[in-house]
Amino acid sequence: MNINVTAKTVNLTDTRTSALASIIVTATLGAALLFMAGFAQSATLHDTAHDSRHAIGFPCH
Numbered sequence: 001m002n003i004n005v006t007a008k009t010v011n012l013t014d015t016r017t018s019a020l021a022s023i024i025v026t027a028t029l030g031a032a033l034l035f036m037a038g039f040a041q042s043a044t045l046h047d048t049a050h051d052s053r054h055a056i057g058f059p060c061h
């Protein structure tokens with residue numbers, strides 16, 4: 001019987017790659033939300049996003 005136990009190792013390259021991936025995913029999601037809300041055809045969706053911006057104190061107009 002052969003039992004192989006492999007320890008999970010995290011090296012610096014993996015950490016940097018995952019951090020960069022997190023930044024890219026977050027930025028993409030943020031931009032997608034911003035543009036989807038900004039160019040939304042539905043007035044309700046647009047107004048909701050607009051009200052949310054004011055609710056969190058984000059500069060709007």
Ligand SMILES: [Zn+2]
Pocket residue numbers: 050054060061
């Ligand atoms: Zn506004």
